[in-house]
Amino acid sequence: MNYYEKLVKKVNQSMKKHPRSAMVMDMSSFQILAKGPSLAAVNKKMSGKLSENTLVFQKPNQKAAWIL
Amino acid sequence: MELIYPGIGGQPIIAVAVKCGLTNKGYYVNMLLDTGAEQTCFPAAFAKEFGHDNAHPAVEIHKNSVQGIFGFSDSYIHSLQISLLDPNKTRERKPVIAWTSPLTRAPFVEKLDCVHGLIGMDVMRCWKSFGFEPNKHGVKIRIVI
Numbered sequence: 001m002n003y004y005e006k007l008v009k010k011v012n013q014s015m016k017k018h019p020r021s022a023m024v025m026d027m028s029s030f031q032i033l034a035k036g037p038s039l040a041a042v043n044k045k046m047s048g049k050l051s052e053n054t055l056v057f058q059k060p061n062q063k064a065a066w067i068l
Numbered sequence: 069m070e071l072i073y074p075g076i077g078g079q080p081i082i083a084v085a086v087k088c089g090l091t092n093k094g095y096y097v098n099m100l101l102d103t104g105a106e107q108t109c110f111p112a113a114f115a116k117e118f119g120h121d122n123a124h125p126a127v128e129i130h131k132n133s134v135q136g137i138f139g140f141s142d143s144y145i146h147s148l149q150i151s152l153l154d155p156n157k158t159r160e161r162k163p164v165i166a167w168t169s170p171l172t173r174a175p176f177v178e179k180l181d182c183v184h185g186l187i188g189m190d191v192m193r194c195w196k197s198f199g200f201e202p203n204k205h206g207v208k209i210r211i212v213i
Contacts, residue, residue, distance in 0.1 A: 004155035007083065008074045015077055022183050027096060028160045039113045039183050053161060055096045056117065058183035059077060 006030075007055075015059035022058035071166055071211045073155050078206030081184055082152075085163050088118045089147025089172065096163075098184040099150075101198070101209065105188035108171060109134070111180040112144060120146040122176065134177050143175035150174075150191065152211065167213045169194065 001009070010030040014023055021035040022042045034045040039056065046054075060066045073082045080101040087094045095118060097110075115122050122144040132140040150169045157164035169191045180186075192198060194213075201208040 002156055003159050004083075004153065005074055008076050011076055011083075012078075039111070039117070043113075043117060052094045052096075055083060055098065056183060057076065057098050060079070060182070 011055070011057055015057065019059045022056065025055045025057070027053045027055055069166065069213050071152060071155060071213065073209045073211070074205065075200075075207035075209055080200050080207055080209055082209060084185075084187075085151040085153055085165060086118065086185075087149040087151070088120070089149065091119045093119060094163075099187045100182075100184055101192065101200075102186040102188055103192065105186045106190065107134075107175060108150065108169075108186060108188040108191045109143065109175045109177050109180065110185040111182060112176045112178045114185065115144060115146055115176045118146070118148065120144075120176070130175065134175060134180075136177075136180070138179040138181075141177050141179035143177045145173050145175055147173050150187070152213070167195075 014032055018035055022039050023035040024033045024042050024046055026033055034042045036042045036045055075081055076098055081098050083096050084099050085094055086097050112122055128145040130143050130145060134141045134143050150171060151165045152167040154164040154166035171191060196212040198211045201210065
C-alpha cells in the first residue's frame with residue numbers, strides 16, 4: 001500500500017468514526033488536529049494554522065441525497 | 069502517464085495540491101471530479117483557508133455568475149494553481165506533482181455548501197482521458213495526462 005492509498009484509508013476511517021464532523025488531518029501522522037460541525041468551525045479551532053501538511057474533509061450528509 | 073487514485077469516501081474525490089496565488093503557500097484539498105461542472109470552483113468558505121479574503125475591496129465579485137441546484141450564486145474570484153499529486157511517488161511531507169493545471173484563477177461560490185472543491189470540465193478537458201471504475205470499496209479513478 002503506497003502513501004496515498006494509506007492516506008485515503010485513514011480519511012475514510014475518520015469519516016466513518018465521525019460521520020457528522022468536518023475534520024483537519026495531519027498528512028504525516030494522520031492525526032485529527034481539529035473537528036467541528038462545519039468548515040468554519042474547524043477553521044476557527046485551527047486559528048489560521050492550516051498548513052501545507054493538513055487536509056480538510058467531511059463525510060457528505062447521508063440524510064440528504066448528494067447531487068452535485 | 070497514467071495516475072490511479074482510490075476515491076475518497078467512496079466518491080470520485082481525490083486529494084490535490086493547491087498553491088495560493090497571493091502567498092505562494094501550498095495546501096492539500098479534496099476535490100470532486102465533477103463532469104457536470106463547467107468550471108473548477110470551491111466553496112466560498114475555502115477562501116479564508118487559502119489565505120484569501122472575500123471581503124477585500126480588490127476582490128473581483130461576479131454577481132449571479134454560477135448556477136446549480138442552489139439556484140444562482142455570487143462568486144469571488146481568487147488566484148490559485150491546482151496540481152495533481154503522483155499517487156505512487158508522493159510521500160509524507162514530500163508531495164510529488166504529476167501535473168499542474170494551466171488555470172490560474174477560480175471562483176469561490178457563495179452557495180456551494182460542501183467541504184471539497186469541484187474539478188470541472190475546464191481542467192478535465194486538458195487530460196488525455198479519465199475514467200471511474202466502481203469496485204466493492206467505492207471507486208477507482210484513472211487519469212491519463
